[in-house]
Amino acid sequence: MSGAGFLLTVNFLIAQCFCMFFLAVSARSRNRVAARWFAGCFAVASLSTVFELLVAYVPPPKPWAILAFASVLGGMFMLRIGIGHLYGLKSNRASLAAVFVAFVVLDYLIYDLPRGTLQHALPYQMPFAVALGMSAWAAWRARVKTFVDRALVVLLALTSAHFVVKAFAAVLAGSGTTAKDYISSQFALLSQSMSAVLIVTVGLMLLCVLVLEIVADEKVNAEVDPLSGLLNRRGFDNRVDALMAGQGPHSIVLCDLDHFKSVNDTHGHQGGDAAIRAFGEMLQAAAPRGALAARIGGEEFMLFLPNTGKQAALLFAHALRATRSVSPIPGLPPAVRVTSSFGVAEVGETEPLRFAMRRADDALYAAKNAGRDCVREAEPPAQVLEVVRRTN
The missing domain is CATH 1.20.1070 (Rhopdopsin 7-helix transmembrane proteins)
Structure with a gap:
């Protein structure tokens, strides 16, 4: 050859x-x-x-x-x-x-x-x-x-x-x-x-x-949660730093579905999945361009709103709460409503994100303790830092 x-x-x-x-x-x-x-x-x-x-x-x-x-x-x-x-x-x-x-x-x-x-x-x-x-x-x-x-x-x-x-x-x-x-x-x-x-x-x-x-x-x-269609915690963490580097103010909205365990107990896990799916779809539709929406726990969600101050974030959270409280959920009986609670925090100018998330989480618990289906504003970062110094 x-x-x-x-x-x-x-x-x-x-x-x-x-x-x-x-x-x-x-x-x-x-x-x-x-x-x-x-x-x-x-x-x-x-x-x-x-x-x-x-x-x-x-x-x-x-x-x-x-x-x-x-x-x-x-x-x-x-x-x-x-x-x-x-x-x-x-x-x-x-x-x-x-x-x-x-x-x-x-x-x-x-x-x-x-x-x-x-x-x-x-x-x-x-x-x-x-x-x-x-x-x-x-x-x-x-x-x-x-x-x-x-x-x-x-x-x-x-x-x-x-x-x-x-x-x-x-x-x-x-x-x-x-x-x-x-x-x-x-x-x-x-x-x-x-x-x-x-x-x-x-x-x-x-x-x-x-x-x-x-x-x-x-x-x-x-990096995507398959049930809600939102980012998972890894996807959120991988993207949020780039948004934090932009010009502020920035705000965080933590959301939690109310009485979620009873939804699972009454309507089964399929009913709970339907509630999570519906809430995820609502967040995707409502989130402004450039915002990060993530499911960070079982029934807990988080929104990072870049270039958004506290007042605008509070208005946004109130709109989400009102929408969720009156909207039926596909897959559940028409009369069933699954409400949600919200904690809102504006990230301080030099505040680490984890501190702002902690304040938003405290505000969310305050909303839960206030009877659920409501929005609560977080304490200012200066007050939280002062409490940290005193406890140390």
């Missing part, structure tokens, strides 16, 4: 590995359709290595050569469709299919042109450049944001340009006088070496985009 034949075999195996990788990733990715198109892209394009070997050893060579061209080009058009799914772009598959057929017909028409000339090499390589250029353009139009997305655009553009360079390399290095001569030519060794590098690079970059999305999704899932 020649050096080019060996590289053809290596490229086939690499492409098959990437096909399996993308199929595996599709099981976890939210872009599973894109991942499957990428798997198909590598599977179809890898068939060209089989056809190239058939060109050399199984006459007549013309149908195998055209199939080799069509398989690579078909894989590239599948890549374009996958890019569209990855970035939420519509792909006109009828138009893509028409362009694909036109390029295959072009390859058929130029087959008998003298090889090793620009008259043959440029029309042969340009369809590949156009197909990958379409993918690069699609990724660019998708308003990419991350470094990996931008790197993918650059890589696709460079890969597209490299096919134009290959046309001139075919003339300079010599690709043989017939399709059968290609596999033993110097150009075949150069071409397959470059293809091996590009297969690995493009495949790894696409996998990187998909895997990073999976990691981001897993991070979000780890």
Whole structure:
């Protein structure tokens, strides 16, 4: 087997590995359709290595050569469709299919042109450049944001340009006088070496985009309470410091469902879950933009209101209380009402957040002791600090 034949075999195996990788990733990715198109892209394009070997050893060579061209080009058009799914772009598959057929017909028409000339090499390589250029353009139009997305655009553009360079390399290095001569030519060794590098690079970059999305999704899932749909305590802690760094004042609202144990005892855990779910939906709908809403305990919730003073936070808490006290809960009898109590604290200018949370918690207990279904304002931070000093 020649050096080019060996590289053809290596490229086939690499492409098959990437096909399996993308199929595996599709099981976890939210872009599973894109991942499957990428798997198909590598599977179809890898068939060209089989056809190239058939060109050399199984006459007549013309149908195998055209199939080799069509398989690579078909894989590239599948890549374009996958890019569209990855970035939420519509792909006109009828138009893509028409362009694909036109390029295959072009390859058929130029087959008998003298090889090793620009008259043959440029029309042969340009369809590949156009197909990958379409993918690069699609990724660019998708308003990419991350470094990996931008790197993918650059890589696709460079890969597209490299096919134009290959046309001139075919003339300079010599690709043989017939399709059968290609596999033993110097150009075949150069071409397959470059293809091996590009297969690995493009495949790894696409996998990187998909895997990073999976990691981001897993991070979000780890920080979100599945029952209420709000942040959990970890998600709240991971985000609140950035908001605290902004210009104040900031306020905290602690909320607790009243008589929650009796809801569970009377209506079962499904009834309790329904109450938590309804309260979470209410907080999500009512929370102003930029606020953090979290479920921090069984029936306890917290809101962090950036750039919000005490008076505005109190008005917000009163509105929440009034809404909850009169709203029915889906899944519970229509006459059942689950009220809630609230403690509100404005974070002091230099006060640690945990101190403000402690004051809000004290205010919440005061609301509970006052008969529940009410709002209480926390003591000012100066008074709480003074009490701490005295007890120490």
